[in-house]
Amino acid sequence: MTGVLAARVVAPAMVSRGLEASVVPGLGACLAVGFFAAAFPDIDSVLGLVSPVAYLRGHRGITHSLLLLPVWAALLAWLFSTLGRRREYLKPFFVVSAAAIAVHVAGDLITSFGTMLLAPLSDRRFALSTTFIIDPWFSGIALAGVVATLLLPRWRLPAVVGLFALCAWVGFSSVQHDRAIQVGQARAAANGWSEAKVSAVPRPVSPFNWMVVVENGERYEVAQVNLRRTERLVAGEDASFLRRLDAAYLPVAQAAWAPATRFGIDDDAHEIAQAAWDQPGFEAMRWFYALPALYAIQRAAGEQCAWFQDLRFAVPGRATVPFRYGMCRAGPSAPWQRFEMVGEDGRRPI
Numbered sequence: 001m002t003g004v005l006a007a008r009v010v011a012p013a014m015v016s017r018g019l020e021a022s023v024v025p026g027l028g029a030c031l032a033v034g035f036f037a038a039a040f041p042d043i044d045s046v047l048g049l050v051s052p053v054a055y056l057r058g059h060r061g062i063t064h065s066l067l068l069l070p071v072w073a074a075l076l077a078w079l080f081s082t083l084g085r086r087r088e089y090l091k092p093f094f095v096v097s098a099a100a101i102a103v104h105v106a107g108d109l110i111t112s113f114g115t116m117l118l119a120p121l122s123d124r125r126f127a128l129s130t131t132f133i134i135d136p137w138f139s140g141i142a143l144a145g146v147v148a149t150l151l152l153p154r155w156r157l158p159a160v161v162g163l164f165a166l167c168a169w170v171g172f173s174s175v176q177h178d179r180a181i182q183v184g185q186a187r188a189a190a191n192g193w194s195e196a197k198v199s200a201v202p203r204p205v206s207p208f209n210w211m212v213v214v215e216n217g218e219r220y221e222v223a224q225v226n227l228r229r230t231e232r233l234v235a236g237e238d239a240s241f242l243r244r245l246d247a248a249y250l251p252v253a254q255a256a257w258a259p260a261t262r263f264g265i266d267d268d269a270h271e272i273a274q275a276a277w278d279q280p281g282f283e284a285m286r287w288f289y290a291l292p293a294l295y296a297i298q299r300a301a302g303e304q305c306a307w308f309q310d311l312r313f314a315v316p317g318r319a320t321v322p323f324r325y326g327m328c329r330a331g332p333s334a335p336w337q338r339f340e341m342v343g344e345d346g347r348r349p350i
Contacts, residue, residue: 001142002107003038003100003164007031008149008159010099011092025089027153030096037076037100041108052340052350053323064105065119073098103163110170112201112312123287130173133204141165149226173207180210183252187221188214199291201312203326204231205246212255213291214309220260220293224249224316248316259312260293269297276306276327281338295324295341302331307341309340325350 011030025033041063048055053184062068081087108115111133114125131138144163152158177200184198193216203209208228214221226233226249235247250256263273271293276282286292291311298305307326314321324341339347 001146002032002103002163003034003036003148005034005142005145005159005162006038006099006103007034007096008156008182010095011156011161022109025084025086025092029084029089030092031149033076033080033096034100036080037073038096038104040072040076040097041101041104042106045070053284056284056323060108060113060115060125061123062116062119064108064115064117066105067119067121067174069098069101069105072101076101091115110173110231112290114288125290127290128174128177129199129201130168130170131175131207132204134204135202135207136205138166138169139296141169145347173202176207176210176227177202180212180225183223183225183227183255184214187212187223187255187257188216191216193222201291203249203315205242206249209249211311211314214257215291217347218262220262220291220311221257222260222311223255223257225255226250227253245317262292262294264294264297269294272297272304273306273308276336277308279336279338282325282327288323295326298328304329304332305339320344 008027008031011027041060044059044061044063045055047058062273063072073094074097076097076332077090080093080097081089088341105115105117106113109117109126110128110131112127112129113133114127116123117126118124142162148158148162164196180200181198184196184200188194188196188198191214193214195216197215199213199215200215201211203211203224206226206228208226210225210227212225214225216261226246229249229251230253232250232254233243233247235244239247260272263270263277277286277292285308289310291310292308293311296305297308305326305328307324309321313323320343326339326347327336328339329336338350341347341348
């Protein structure tokens with residue numbers, strides 16, 4: 001939807017720059033190109049069919065790179081103009097494709113997953129963490145902009161207003177992110193953790209719902225808070241799904257801080273977890289995890305397994321937590337093998 005808005009914004013600019021009418025495609029064609037071009041970067045999702053490691057390493061990588069954006073825009077412009085048998089549309093389709101890809105990258109940047117903006121020169125993941133991956137408010141604003149654009153095709157203003165409103169919404173969410181950080185900083189100060197690192201991860205339903213993580217060395221304290229609420233939200237068995245999901249977030253004054261660790265507390269668990277974490281085969285997970293925490297140590301019939309998760313993806317009310325990986329060995333001297341957790345007790349080798 002943001003690709004459609006971006007296409008409508010840049011389409012009139014082509015005419016104003018003096019391009020001849022014969023080489024300017026119709027508005028409908030521009031909107032269609034914007035729609036498909038904005039979806040293009042997620043073509044890297046097919047890496048999940050190769051392996052979980054390929055997905056972790058490649059998703060939001062080169063197809064989301066600002067450095068390679070002109071290359072992808074040129075490729076898509078060539079593809080669309082060739083399919084339409086109108087090579088004279090190459091330049092305007094390039095402009096539309098570039099704008100559409102740019103808004104896709106911006107839309108990924110505001111989430112907490114991480115986007116490799118400088119790929120392939122750098123694999124650093126950038127994340128503003130202002131907006132949950134599925135935000136009905138953000139989507140609603142975009143949808144309203146698209147509907148207005150389609151109802152008033154001769155006017156550029158609805159698309160401009162739509163994109164401006166999306167930016168304003170992200171700005172509002174950014175303010176809430178800063179407030180959530182302050183909650184974590186207050187908790188760190190209360191604990192006497194002067195070197196603590198504080199993270200705030202957006203959560204579903206409301207821009208006021210946040211997971212606040214205070215990290216001190218290998219230890220974490222985690223709270224699910226609502227920045228606006230003064231009383232706890234009660235959700236009975238007959239409550240809607242969204243209300244039950246929303247009820248997990250408590251007023252700041254009532255925040256329940258839960259402990260978590262990177263490698264466990266007791267010495268035996270810590271030794272197993274540290275050994276598993278340091279294995280060369282676990283390198284991709286070490287790179288991907290932003291808030292790594294030990295999920296479980298399993299011992300059965302001489303086998304040892306250490307399972308890890310990223311706290312970013314542990315959302316209250318979610319049936320399963322994605323990206324849980326571990327290393328297992330048949331005994332203290334046996335080689336480690338890498339696995340992905342399936343459900344709560346299943347596993348499959350990677």
